[in-house]
Amino acid sequence: MDSVDLLRKLIRFRTISSTSSATGEYVACANFILSELELITRGSAEFSCYLLPEAPASSPVVVGKYAGSDPTLPCVLLNCHYDVVPADAADWTQAEPFSGTMKDGRVYGRGAQDMKCVVAQYISAIRRLPVQNKRTIYLTFVPDEEIGGAGMACFLDSTLFKEEIGGKDNIAIALDEGLASESDVFSVFYGERLPWWVEISSKGNTGHGSRFIENTAIEQLIDLSNKALAFRSGQKAILHGTNEYADHSNCAHSVARKKLGDVTSLNITTLKAGVPNGDGSYCKNVVPPAASMTLDIRISPKVEPKAIGDMLTGWCKECSKNEGLAWSFIGHGNDFAGHSTTPIDSTNPWYQHFVDGVKLSGIDVVPEVFPAATDSRFLRAIGVRALGFSPMRNSEILLHENDENIKVDVFLEGVEVYVKLISHLANS
Secondary structure, eight states: OOHHHHHHHHHHHHHHHHHHHHHSHHHHHHHHHHHHHHHHHOOTEEEEEETTSSOOTTTTOEEEEEEEEEETOOEEEEEOOOOBBOOOOGGGGGTTTTSSSTTTTTEETTTTTTTHHHHHHHHHHHHTTTTTOOOOOOEEEEEGGGGTTTTHHHHHTHHIIIIOSSSSGGGGEEEOOOOOOOSSSEEEEEEOOOOEEEEEEEEOOEETSSSSSOSSHHHHHHHHHHHHHHHHHHHHHHHTTTTTOOOOTTSSSSSSSOOOGGOOOOEEEEEEEEOOOOOOOSSSSSOEEEEEEEEEEEETTSSSSHHHHHHHHHHHHHOOOOSSSEEEOOOSOOOSSOOOOOOOOOHHHHHHHHHHHTTTTTEEEEEEESSOTTHHHHHHHTTTEEEOOOOOSSOOTTSSSSEEEHHHHHHHHOOOOOOOOHHHTTTT
């Protein structure tokens, strides 16, 4: 099966994060990936593959191992996720989202950029490595990246990671998810914004809707919402260079404007208030005693997380009537810990090995901060040198978008880049 057909077949598995452990699509896709890896096993005594024993049967983690000639050397880890976000076919105009349609020199489908393209590119590149390498190469294909990273968590808690690999100190470099570049160079991501999901709860006076009730829960929440939206507007202005503080002179990037990863984004994602009637409706004549909202905050590495926590606490104090406002984290992974980034200076020779490996294809890279969250954050948090890299250039960024697609020539160029890059890293 050629590389493009492999990508198209991968897209046809409906591996939607929120449902696929129940529908069996994770299992079907993982078994397909395993069958493709087994074709390599038959042709190479150095290659082996299997399902990670510690992962749930309904959410498999697929592992490939290309044994190196010197097992004492730290290994190279190639990670990618095979789950995708939902797609509504009614909103797609060029193809069905899980069809893997090839049209006008492009492959359409959910995962074409995020990130079944890299699944296919890894497999295609490993098939073509010319000789046995000095370093062992591990490939991990994980689920659930889009909903928190349970697949990566299984890997880090596994016997494979702790004993066979030998933990974080025996990984020379890890590659994971990147983004398309709209220019003629590749983007490489050495860090990412820290995701915080926060709930703001509000309590206030209640009573009949005909009265002028003061210090209500909704009143306080609206005051805080206005502060949150003002902060959002300020960060957006910095991003687009319309703020006096939007000075790029001290930024490490070579571009002339800020990237999304350079600023902290904030969005109000839910609002909840009302006194239920018990039949699914809400009272129209009662001022509710409580209200809440949730925020999705992505903290730039240029900002200390504690500063954002102090800001939220300050808003609650300023907008509270009788201490009616409070904020708290939602879910796991939110804390005041500092950012984890991979050094891209002389303290990390592996970054230069990476750059040199990409340049074997005659292409430069630009280091950036990833605007969202990936499995790389778990690797960096324990000290693994992880870089986000998806070799797509001269391409619109379409992850999670309707009509997500990748140009065939861009995809195939990425395969060639990986062949040279992986070989270079495994022999450095």
